[in-house]
Structures are given as structure tokens and as C-alpha cells.
Amino acid sequence: MVNIRELDPSASPLAFYGAELRRFREAAGLTQQQLGDIVYCSGSLVGQIETAKKLPTRDFTQCVDAALGTDGALLRILKLVLQSQLPSWFRPYADMEARASYIYTFQAQLVQGLLQTEAYARSVLGVMQHDKLEELVAARMERQLILERSKPPLLWVILSEAVLYQTIGGPGVMRNQLAHLLSFRDREWARVQVLPFAAGAHAGLMGSFNILRFGDDPDIVYDEGYEPRMTANPEELRSRSLRYAHLQAAALSVEDSAELIARVMEERYGEQT
The missing domain is CATH 3.30.870 (Endonuclease; Chain A)
Incomplete structure (x- = not known):
């Protein structure tokens, strides 16, 4: 099922990543399933990442950046996403x-x-x-x-x-x-x-x-x-x-x-x- 849950991009780095992924995908005229087929994953996984339910991996991000021609934009956001997963004191x-x-x-x-x-x-x-x-x-x-x-x-x-x-x-x-x-x-x-x-x-x-x-x-x-x-x-x-x-x-x-x-x-x- 296509996941269309709306997110506040300012809520967290993960939400920002998901919102940007959706924006880039829609600008390319692709559905979640079509993008998934291009990068060899399920459309459901794309939807989970777009709605901040799942953490994107570096491999996924590199493939999506290449598929959508984003010039590494998502990879740069991923760094913020992964930093946010560290304990606050660290x-x-x-x-x-x-x-x-x-x-x-x-x-x-x-x-x-x-x-x-x-x-x-x-x-x-x-x-x-x-x-x-x-x-x-x-x-x-x-x-x-x-x-x-x-x-x-x-x-x-x-x-x-x-x-x-x-x-x-x-x-x-x-x-x-x-x-x-x-x-x-x-x-x-x-x-x-x-x-x-x-x-x-x-x-x-x-x-x-x-x-x-x-x-x-x-x-x-x-x-x-x-x-x-x-x-x-x-x-x-x-x-x-x-x-x-x-x-x-x-x-x-x-x-x-x-x-x-x-x-x-x-x-x-x-x-x-």
C-alpha cells in the first residue's frame, strides 16, 4: 500500500530526509514502487523511509541519489540523520x-x-x-x-x-x-x-x-x-x-x-x- 502520511520536515533530521526523498521522487514523476524497482527494494520500504518509520542506509541513499539525480543531496542529509541517532550526551x-x-x-x-x-x-x-x-x-x-x-x-x-x-x-x-x-x-x-x-x-x-x-x-x-x-x-x-x-x-x-x-x-x- 502506498504510504501518504504527511510529515513536518522540521520535526527531525529523519523527517527532513523523508520529506526530501518524497519531493525528489515526485519531481521525477515516480511512484514509490517505481523508485523501489529502480534501486532494487520494495515500494513499501521507500514509503517507510519517506514517512520516517525506517532509517535509510548509506547504500540505499547512494542508489536513490543516483536514480533521482540529486547530486548527493540525500547523502548529505543522511549524515545529519545518523548523527541524530547518537545519544545526546555523546x-x-x-x-x-x-x-x-x-x-x-x-x-x-x-x-x-x-x-x-x-x-x-x-x-x-x-x-x-x-x-x-x-x-x-x-x-x-x-x-x-x-x-x-x-x-x-x-x-x-x-x-x-x-x-x-x-x-x-x-x-x-x-x-x-x-x-x-x-x-x-x-x-x-x-x-x-x-x-x-x-x-x-x-x-x-x-x-x-x-x-x-x-x-x-x-x-x-x-x-x-x-x-x-x-x-x-x-x-x-x-x-x-x-x-x-x-x-x-x-x-x-x-x-x-x-x-x-x-x-x-x-x-x-x-x-x-
């Missing part, structure tokens, strides 16, 4: 992360979000969130697009060795996740180090944190945890920068870290495909 950090020139992160329990595979992210986000899980996963994958820029930020990641052994989503998911980490070995703008158990007491015992650096704006520290917080306080930045320097010194080299990741991938998750 959006300021995501905005700063997208503008950062340097990203330094220490992770005590999980792979950093920018380096998570989709399956790993779904397992992490699905622990306590079920109603909007697919929307949250899509938003996390969208954040990772900053790594595909022609000039991506310098990304330096230090992972506790515990991250490699904490089985998230099952052995198969973990094997693919560790393989994904290894895929960054040849990227000159990305460095992954592992802080080994042998390091004992270390400067990251207080928990995971990120440092963002910019060309002109003040640096920012983002503390993760049950009550995440972001600050540009100079003393806090100095303290965290010192902690990070100690963590870099205590961690395995990039080469030895890659060897450890590969060894854990084969020994612990090796029989998975």
Missing part, C-alpha cells in the same frame, strides 16, 4: 572527533569505536540497547568515515592486552575484529600498540580516555565510563598527556603489538572463519 564529542587532527586513545576493555567492525559494534551496543540497535550501529559506522578521508586524522591507539581476550560477540566476531586491527599496520596515519599484562600497574588504571588535538582550537580530553566528560582544562590536558606518554612507553612496539594480536587471533580464535 554528540558533542562525536562532533569534535570529526574535526580533530590527532586522536590519541587508551582503551582498557574494548576496541576503540573508530576501529570496531560492524559485528563487534553490534555486540557491544546490544548489551543494554535493543530498541534502536541498528540505528546506533549505523551511526557508529558513519563515525568511521573520517578514516576514509584523503587526509584522515592521525590515530594512535593503545589497547590493554585484556581487550584481545575479552570475547565480544563470539570467537568468529573476535577473529574478524583482530584481523581488522591488523589491517591498519600499513596505514602511515594509524598506530596500534598493546599494553601487555606484564606491564603490571600502569598509568591507565583509572580507565579509558581520549585526547583530541586540533590545528587551531584547544586540545580536549574525553573520559569514558559511566559518567563520560569532556574538558579543555590545561592542567587536565597536561596530566593526561603525561599519562599517555607513560602508556606509550610501557606498551609493546607497533611491530610487537601486531605479532601479539596475530598470535592471539590464531591461538584463541584460530578455528573460526
Whole structure:
């Protein structure tokens, strides 16, 4: 059945996307079913997206932009749609992360979000969130697009060795996740180090944190945890920068870290495909 429910385009980014999709479709003289046939989906799906009942995917948006000749208009709106799916408290950090020139992160329990595979992210986000899980996963994958820029930020990641052994989503998911980490070995703008158990007491015992650096704006520290917080306080930045320097010194080299990741991938998750 054709869905003709009217929307207020100003109600949300998702409603704006739906209204624009309908406007472009009608200007092209196509029904929902005809557009669906062109982009290989059902007319019902087109109707659900036009009425903000379903979140559009990046693949759908790219196909529709091409089919309707919109010069990427819907893809630009999609970015706003996916940002709106992030928790309100996380959006300021995501905005700063997208503008950062340097990203330094220490992770005590999980792979950093920018380096998570989709399956790993779904397992992490699905622990306590079920109603909007697919929307949250899509938003996390969208954040990772900053790594595909022609000039991506310098990304330096230090992972506790515990991250490699904490089985998230099952052995198969973990094997693919560790393989994904290894895929960054040849990227000159990305460095992954592992802080080994042998390091004992270390400067990251207080928990995971990120440092963002910019060309002109003040640096920012983002503390993760049950009550995440972001600050540009100079003393806090100095303290965290010192902690990070100690963590870099205590961690395995990039080469030895890659060897450890590969060894854990084969020994612990090796029989998975």
C-alpha cells in the first residue's frame, strides 16, 4: 500500500530526509514502487523511509541519489540523520572527533569505536540497547568515515592486552575484529600498540580516555565510563598527556603489538572463519 502520511520536515533530521526523498521522487514523476524497482527494494520500504518509520542506509541513499539525480543531496542529509541517532550526551564529542587532527586513545576493555567492525559494534551496543540497535550501529559506522578521508586524522591507539581476550560477540566476531586491527599496520596515519599484562600497574588504571588535538582550537580530553566528560582544562590536558606518554612507553612496539594480536587471533580464535 502506498504510504501518504504527511510529515513536518522540521520535526527531525529523519523527517527532513523523508520529506526530501518524497519531493525528489515526485519531481521525477515516480511512484514509490517505481523508485523501489529502480534501486532494487520494495515500494513499501521507500514509503517507510519517506514517512520516517525506517532509517535509510548509506547504500540505499547512494542508489536513490543516483536514480533521482540529486547530486548527493540525500547523502548529505543522511549524515545529519545518523548523527541524530547518537545519544545526546555523546554528540558533542562525536562532533569534535570529526574535526580533530590527532586522536590519541587508551582503551582498557574494548576496541576503540573508530576501529570496531560492524559485528563487534553490534555486540557491544546490544548489551543494554535493543530498541534502536541498528540505528546506533549505523551511526557508529558513519563515525568511521573520517578514516576514509584523503587526509584522515592521525590515530594512535593503545589497547590493554585484556581487550584481545575479552570475547565480544563470539570467537568468529573476535577473529574478524583482530584481523581488522591488523589491517591498519600499513596505514602511515594509524598506530596500534598493546599494553601487555606484564606491564603490571600502569598509568591507565583509572580507565579509558581520549585526547583530541586540533590545528587551531584547544586540545580536549574525553573520559569514558559511566559518567563520560569532556574538558579543555590545561592542567587536565597536561596530566593526561603525561599519562599517555607513560602508556606509550610501557606498551609493546607497533611491530610487537601486531605479532601479539596475530598470535592471539590464531591461538584463541584460530578455528573460526
